Amino acid sequence: MKKIGMLTSGGDCQGLNATMRGVAKYLFEYYGDSELKVYGFKDGYKGLISNEYDVLTSRDFSGILNLGGTILGTSRVPFKELKNEEGMPRVKQMKETYNLLGLDCLVILGGNGTHKTANLLSEEGLNVVTLPKTIDNDIWGTDMTFGFHSALDVATDVIDRLHSTATSHSRIFIVEVMGHKAGWLNLYAGMAGGVEVILLPEIPYDIDKVVDVLEKRRQQRKRFSILAVAEGVISKEEAKMSKKEFKQARENMRYSNISYRIADEITERADLEVRVTIPGHVQRGGAPCAYDRVLATRFGAKAAELIINKKYGYMVGLKNNKVVPVPLNEVAGKLKTVPLDCDLIKEARNIGISFGD
Ligand code: F6P
Numbered sequence: 001m002k003k004i005g006m007l008t009s010g011g012d013c014q015g016l017n018a019t020m021r022g023v024a025k026y027l028f029e030y031y032g033d034s035e036l037k038v039y040g041f042k043d044g045y046k047g048l049i050s051n052e053y054d055v056l057t058s059r060d061f062s063g064i065l066n067l068g069g070t071i072l073g074t075s076r077v078p079f080k081e082l083k084n085e086e087g088m089p090r091v092k093q094m095k096e097t098y099n100l101l102g103l104d105c106l107v108i109l110g111g112n113g114t115h116k117t118a119n120l121l122s123e124e125g126l127n128v129v130t131l132p133k134t135i136d137n138d139i140w141g142t143d144m145t146f147g148f149h150s151a152l153d154v155a156t157d158v159i160d161r162l163h164s165t166a167t168s169h170s171r172i173f174i175v176e177v178m179g180h181k182a183g184w185l186n187l188y189a190g191m192a193g194g195v196e197v198i199l200l201p202e203i204p205y206d207i208d209k210v211v212d213v214l215e216k217r218r219q220q221r222k223r224f225s226i227l228a229v230a231e232g233v234i235s236k237e238e239a240k241m242s243k244k245e246f247k248q249a250r251e252n253m254r255y256s257n258i259s260y261r262i263a264d265e266i267t268e269r270a271d272l273e274v275r276v277t278i279p280g281h282v283q284r285g286g287a288p289c290a291y292d293r294v295l296a297t298r299f300g301a302k303a304a305e306l307i308i309n310k311k312y313g314y315m316v317g318l319k320n321n322k323v324v325p326v327p328l329n330e331v332a333g334k335l336k337t338v339p340l341d342c343d344l345i346k347e348a349r350n351i352g353i354s355f356g357d
């Protein structure tokens with residue numbers, strides 16, 4: 001009897017169920033229903049820590065390809081909470097559950113934090129295979145994460161809808177797109193939505209440069225302007241601050257979101273009417289798009305193949321459109337941000353998109 005544990009950890013995204021389905025379909029196909037037992041741990045690592053799970057049959061993975069969210073539930077267990085003065089009691093608990101159930105492998109779906117913990121479990125001798133989920137596309141070692149394209153479609157739709165109302169009213173609109181540290185989603189959504197200004201966490205912005213773009217468009221009698229702003233953007237002044245100063249400055253900021261501050265900064269400098277739209281978690285909700293369904297299924301099938309071949313300690317990734325295993329220890333602790341010299345930024349600049357720098 002082959003025994004597999006499965007869990008989804010961290011913020012959810014589209015394609016989690018589709019990926020688990022891909023893993024399960026291949027494994028049930030290969031081992032047969034009577035020779036495979038899948039333990040679905042509840043709410044991420046929490047379920048593994050407290051030994052809470054449901055045994056899932058092949059039927060549980062049926063009809064979930066286009067289902068949003070995760071059938072297992074998820075939670076964030078911050079990496080630093082795994083340890084205390086006595087060592088790593090939570091890791092010990094996870095190992096105990098693994099050994100108690102006699103698992104052959106753990107299949108872990110998650111983002112950056114999740115991968116750090118997964119690598120730790122692998123280093124502790126557990127058989128682990130992981131899958132890269134996140135709308136941020138910021139996991140090192142894969143060209144693409146599942147969830148990204150679905151969120152991109154949502155963010156692009158939001159921008160499209162704002163275009164018409166912005167034109168009617170001759171307004172400036174700011175759309176705040178998710179992404180604290182990496183601006184991939186905002187960069188792609190901004191390009192796909194045809195915005196005038198894209199502000200990324202990787203490129204500190206100068207508000208005067210942003211206002212110049214808006215003024216120029218007004219002079220050209222263009223009736224609207226749209227700015228795509230990543231939620232994690234910082235100004236040039238903030239970029240010069242120490243970590244402590246920055247934290248203090250943001251604590252004192254009287255805005256719930258950076259976009260509201262940018263809107264005020266624009267209004268203070270120019271006679272322009274600015275509105276802010278924040279789609280927030282809508283970007284992570286609902287069914288995965290067709291691209292993500294395919295990617296998730298390919299990733300899932302590859303994870304199953306690794307398990308069948310007893311190839312553990314890997315994340316499944318996409319490189320040059322090939323689904324490949326990537327050593328977990330190369331992934332853990334790294335962040336894939338937007339390189340400042342990447343083609344996409346150059347191409348965007350060439351067509352006149354401003355990055356506010
Ligand atoms: O990592 C995915 C993500 O959606 C980020 O883009 C966003 O900053 C964050 O999660 C939001 O986290 P939470 O769901 O905890 O509010």
